[in-house]
Amino acid sequence: MANSSDPVRRRRSASDLLRLLGTATAPLRPSLAVSLSALGDNAQGAFARHFDSGYDPNASNGHSRREEGGIAIRNLCVRYGERFAFEGLTGEFPPASLTAVIGPNGAGKSSLLKTLAGIIRPTAGEVICAALARHRLAYLPQQDELDRGFPISVAELVALGDWRNFGSVREPPEGLAASVYEALAAVGLSTVMDRQIAELSVGQFQRALFARLLMQDADVILLDEPFASLDESTTEDLQHFLKRWQGEGRTVVAVLHDLDRVRRHFPSTLLLARSPIAWGDTSLSLSADNLARGQKALLPPEGGHIGRVA
């Protein structure tokens, strides 16, 4: 089945797979639907609110990225117990921007992204992000935060990106298999569509996650070390997507370690080392001066002998 070179055959096997998303609930959904509608709008509303708040098929109608995109933060501060991850962060990620967040290890970059994504609640300050409230934000975690051995196929993983159109319990829409195939083709994974994710290499898995991001069609895209452990050609391929997303008016923020890559491809940079060192145009943020200040900010106070933190 996977050896077929005929795209129509392959599309059909993807839809067979995707039917798994619906099969389990199929016997119940008619009765669920019947009993819900029997109970009336209140019950349906309550069900939707508590169990299915992601279902929003009309989300893209009348929707302007330029007006509703972007993130604004004011005095943001996150603490873990006694030590703080970062503090005093104020600024804006405007729509159609491509920002790199860099800094030494332990600088709070991942914590910042998690706070923007709404996963961590900030200790102080606020995040103003319309996309977050309207579920139009996508977050790509570091690879080791996901369980690669989970029994899900590549097609199913990517199909999840279209969550807005089917939610928790509804049947996936007609065109889903085709859009999953397109997204996988765009990242170069059309041959491994039917495989379990456990069988993928690190690079292939990252491509699959990018395909899921494509399906999500989010206004704000946050990526935590998207190119870690990837080879040059995969990184180049995936870099194109970041550029494309910026061109489409989305807000893209990525944590990176490769300063060279940042200088070449990222117009804005936030240099973070527990407190913000610089935030703005890359050529200005990445001055030697700022970088040195960043390194120093993370050293233990009073010249301790623990050694360099970065």
Place this chain on the structure above:
Amino acid sequence: MRIALVACFALALANGPIGTLLIMRRESLGGNVLSHAVMPGAALGFLYAGYSLAALTLGGVLTGLAVAGLAALAARSRPQRQDSNLIAFYLVSLSFGVLIVAARGSQADLMHVLFGTVLAVDVKALVLIASISSLTILIVAALYRPLAVESFDPAFLRAVGGGGGTFRAIFITLVVLNLVANFQAFGTLLAIGPMLLPAAAARCWTHKVWPMIALATVMGMAAALSGLLISYYANLPSGLAIVMGSGVIYGMSLLAAGRMRLKPTKLEGR
């Protein structure tokens, strides 16, 4: 004997999906802790009303959920030290429960609470077990998609709007309910056995979810049948025989499935 068999089959029907989900989420230790957390509540119920089904069940569910909540709180403040927290909950629950039973009950009561007596399951207990199993199967079938996504990538589920802790809470509640049902037949020390062992065995044979669940259910039923028969003819305690049966199936699965996968799966290249 027949009632015991039906009860075990009903348990296996629910243990299949819940055990598989537990293994997929890599929370077997958490499940084990919850099976011990059920006991203090059941012991308090026993203290209050003797062997009343309602008291034991209600007590068990309450303390099970309480420990689950405490574990969640502890995990939030110190995400790295979860396993030592869990061991602490496990030991404290177990000791506390045993102390209560030993204070007012007899040796036989203690053995019953720790290891269960499958053959003592009466019709009332069977109705309880069957209700919990049916409820579990309905919920897992209806809400499988968000439950699975929450297991795999909770940050994604929150980002697309299905999130908050709702589905995690639903899953933990189902685990506690099923552990209370298993407790009736298998006691606190073994309650997690029929839930985890068939699912672990099934995982050796397949990597797809629904075959895994189906296989776990079938293996659970097979273990129940063989365990009951062996305990009858060899005059051994039934709950222990059933769990041993599951263990043997798991051991055979590890060996057999490992032998059959001779070559690693070849990637066709990028």
